[in-house]
Amino acid sequence: MSQDLRGRLVERRRRFHRYPEPAWREFYTTSLLVEELEQMQVDELAVGHETMRSESRMAVPSDAELRPWFERARERGASEDVLAACEGGQTGCVAVLDRGEGPSIGLRVDIDGLFIEEASEDHRPTREKFRSEHEGVMHACGHDAHMAIGLGVIEAVMDSEFSGTLTVFFQPAEEEAGGGRPMAEGRYIKGIEYLLCVHVGLDHPTGEVVAGIEKPLAMSHLKAEFRGASAHAGKAPEEGENAIQTMATAVNDAYAIPRHSEGMTRVNVGRVEAGTATNVIAEEARRCRSLTVIAYSQGAVVAYEALSQLAHPSVPATQTPLLSPSGR
Numbered sequence: 001m002s003q004d005l006r007g008r009l010v011e012r013r014r015r016f017h018r019y020p021e022p023a024w025r026e027f028y029t030t031s032l033l034v035e036e037l038e039q040m041q042v043d044e045l046a047v048g049h050e051t052m053r054s055e056s057r058m059a060v061p062s063d064a065e066l067r068p069w070f071e072r073a074r075e076r077g078a079s080e081d082v083l084a085a086c087e088g089g090q091t092g093c094v095a096v097l098d099r100g101e102g103p104s105i106g107l108r109v110d111i112d113g114l115f116i117e118e119a120s121e122d123h124r125p126t127r128e129k130f131r132s133e134h135e136g137v138m139h140a141c142g143h144d145a146h147m148a149i150g151l152g153v154i155e156a157v158m159d160s161e162f163s164g165t166l167t168v169f170f171q172p173a174e175e176e177a178g179g180g181r182p183m184a185e186g187r188y189i190k191g192i193e194y195l196l197c198v199h200v201g202l203d204h205p206t207g208e209v210v211a212g213i214e215k216p217l218a219m220s221h222l223k224a225e226f227r228g229a230s231a232h233a234g235k236a237p238e239e240g241e242n243a244i245q246t247m248a249t250a251v252n253d254a255y256a257i258p259r260h261s262e263g264m265t266r267v268n269v270g271r272v273e274a275g276t277a278t279n280v281i282a283e284e285a286r287r288c289r290s291l292t293v294i295a296y297s298q299g300a301v302v303a304y305e306a307l308s309q310l311a312h313p314s315v316p317a318t319q320t321p322l323l324s325p326s327g328r
């Protein structure tokens with residue numbers, strides 16, 4: 001790698017690191033990416049809604065949650081064209097290099113940050129002045145590095161003898177497992193023969209590159225909602241249909257899916273929320289937001305099917321199961 005390219009990679013990664021934006025709110029991030037990709041003069045560049053099937057987005061925040069991030073991006077100087085293309089939380093972009101005859105290769109890199117407060121003391125980004133400028137949010141999962149890698153790969157391929165097509169997907173909302181599907185159903189995935197993804201870290205030494213399809217990198221989230229009927233717990237409990245009881249059973253049963261580190265699947269129920277009062281049969285066990293499935297490649301499908309069946313035998317397993325069984 002040339003010193004020039006290395007320097008650019010570091011500089012870009014640090015720039016992205018300073019402005020982390022959570023899932024579907026990557027307005028400024030997308031603008032920074034588009035600025036770089038336009039300078040590189042890639043053969044095709046699609047932004048925001050052009051890159052995906054918007055209806056397939058999952059875990060999209062409300063307008064009230066999106067708005068401050070949209071406005072902040074505008075204040076920072078994000079491109080108005082990019083903002084228009086990303087309106088309503090349709091963030092991300094896709095760049096294509098058309099280098100004639102040959103294989104069609106896709107590379108997916110993710111772009112979102114996490115709601116985690118970045119350390120301020122004894123921390124390299126603080127010392128070297130690229131700490132997050134968005135309090136309470138940081139690039140804690142390395143997606144800043146992934147974006148720099150995506151841009152670096154484009155530059156390297158431009159300088160190479162590669163013959164074929166390279167499509168780089170700068171995918172939003174990875175942390176919410178919400179951005180993969182809309183891009184996978186968008187028009188740029190069609191015809192891709194080999195799709196690659198990258199992730200930094202994972203306890204390998206710096207400088208070591210590992211190729212593989214194992215370990216917990218294929219991940220899905222399920223959100224389940226249980227509905228029952230309310231009743232007074234003392235006066236007439238038999239008239240109620242207890243949504244909490246149903247949820248508790250489903251959660252317990254979910255842990256029957258094998259999840260030890262040598263197996264194919266991991267399952268974790270990370271957050272539940274239900275009920276209104278201690279003396280009321282709960283009508284709803286809702287916003288069971290993180291009935292989270294973390295699985296190895298094909299294991300994800302197995303876990304989806306099993307979890308869907310647990311919650312409602314008639315609900316087919318899909319990428320976006322909406323589980324709403326009776327609370328009986």
Ligand SMILES: [Zn+2]
Pocket residue numbers: 110141142143174199
């Ligand atoms: Zn990550």
